[in-house]
Amino acid sequence: MSDERENLHPDEFGNLGINTDSAVVPVYLGENDKFKFNCYPGISCFNECCRNIDIVLTPYDVLRLKNNLGITTTEFIANFTNFYEVDGHGLPGLNLKTKDDMKACEFLTKEGCAVYEDRPTACRYYALGNMAMRKKDSGEAETGYFVVKEDHCKGHLEDKEQTVAEYRHGQGLEEYDEMNFGFQELVLKKKSSGPTVGAPSPRSMQLYFLATYDMDRFREFIESAGFKDVFDLSAVEYEKIISDEFELLNFSQRFLKQVLFGENTIAKKQNAADVRMKKKRQRMAKKQKELNDQTEERPD
Numbered sequence: 001m002s003d004e005r006e007n008l009h010p011d012e013f014g015n016l017g018i019n020t021d022s023a024v025v026p027v028y029l030g031e032n033d034k035f036k037f038n039c040y041p042g043i044s045c046f047n048e049c050c051r052n053i054d055i056v057l058t059p060y061d062v063l064r065l066k067n068n069l070g071i072t073t074t075e076f077i078a079n080f081t082n083f084y085e086v087d088g089h090g091l092p093g094l095n096l097k098t099k100d101d102m103k104a105c106e107f108l109t110k111e112g113c114a115v116y117e118d119r120p121t122a123c124r125y126y127a128l129g130n131m132a133m134r135k136k137d138s139g140e141a142e143t144g145y146f147v148v149k150e151d152h153c154k155g156h157l158e159d160k161e162q163t164v165a166e167y168r169h170g171q172g173l174e175e176y177d178e179m180n181f182g183f184q185e186l187v188l189k190k191k192s193s194g195p196t197v198g199a200p201s202p203r204s205m206q207l208y209f210l211a212t213y214d215m216d217r218f219r220e221f222i223e224s225a226g227f228k229d230v231f232d233l234s235a236v237e238y239e240k241i242i243s244d245e246f247e248l249l250n251f252s253q254r255f256l257k258q259v260l261f262g263e264n265t266i267a268k269k270q271n272a273a274d275v276r277m278k279k280k281r282q283r284m285a286k287k288q289k290e291l292n293d294q295t296e297e298r299p300d
């Protein structure tokens with residue numbers, strides 16, 4: 001067991017999201033620590049872990065799932081997720097919708113998970129929990145692992161032994177963790193900065209939601225004149241993020257550091273303020289003209 005984690009403080013953000021009313025055994029494991037567990041179709045508890053769920057979704061989970069279903073991020077969010085508040089400022093998070101009074105996952109079938117190849121991070125980790133953690137006096141995120149033992153899960157009674165690294169590899173988690181890292185860091189930073197950053201404006205909150213979960217609408221925003229007038233991206237970089245939604249997701253985290261924390265993560269055009277002011281004046285003049293025209297047309 002790794003004892004270096006004694007000095008770490010678990011933060012509230014983690015990928016553990018299944019059967020939250022059950023007990024968790026908080027014994028921290030390192031990558032090379034072993035634990036016994038096996039899960040396979042035919043085990044007596046098959047599918048039990050997909051009921052009574054509360055599965056938090058990461059932005060990468062949303063992309064993988066909506067691609068599996070062949071729908072847009074906007075449609076996926078509307079049909080398969082619920083909102084919850086991540087922090088006291090109303091930072092929005094998403095979890096999976098459930099069906100029936102067993103709170104079963106919408107994707108659960110008799111044969112198992114209907115979206116298995118693209119199942120969320122929390123489902124891949126289950127048996128292990130993972131939690132973003134930070135050292136005292138540091139906003140830097142680290143990952144802690146621990147075994148999740150719930151009565152209904154018989155996989156812990158199996159003899160198969162593996163290291164955390166082997167389990168993560170078998171679940172395809174290296175890729176998920178890599179894609180989730182920037183998002184986790186962002187949420188941790190937002191939560192740990194608390195009042196120093198303050199409550200984001202409604203506009204920042206709206207942009208946060210688009211740039212984390214609704215990648216199809218975020219792309220529309222990136223393609224809008226409002227974005228192009230302000231931010232200075234090279235043609236190559238612009239093309240890369242417009243044509244590849246995973247690149248767009250990575251870019252969105254840079255963008256949010258600017259929106260939420262005022263960091264200069266994306267260069268702004270020299271004359272951005274002038275262009276915006278000019279457009280604002282043009283809009284106001286147009287509105288004024290419309291009002292004047294309406295007044296002239298009105299009968300005495």
Ligand code: SF4
Nearest residue numbers: 050105107108113123
């Ligand atoms: S997404 Fe699949 S693995 Fe995850 S809870 Fe739903 S059915 Fe189970």
Ligand code: SF4
Nearest residue numbers: 039045047049153155
């Ligand atoms: S062994 Fe655990 S993870 Fe596997 S199906 Fe049973 S309850 Fe789910």
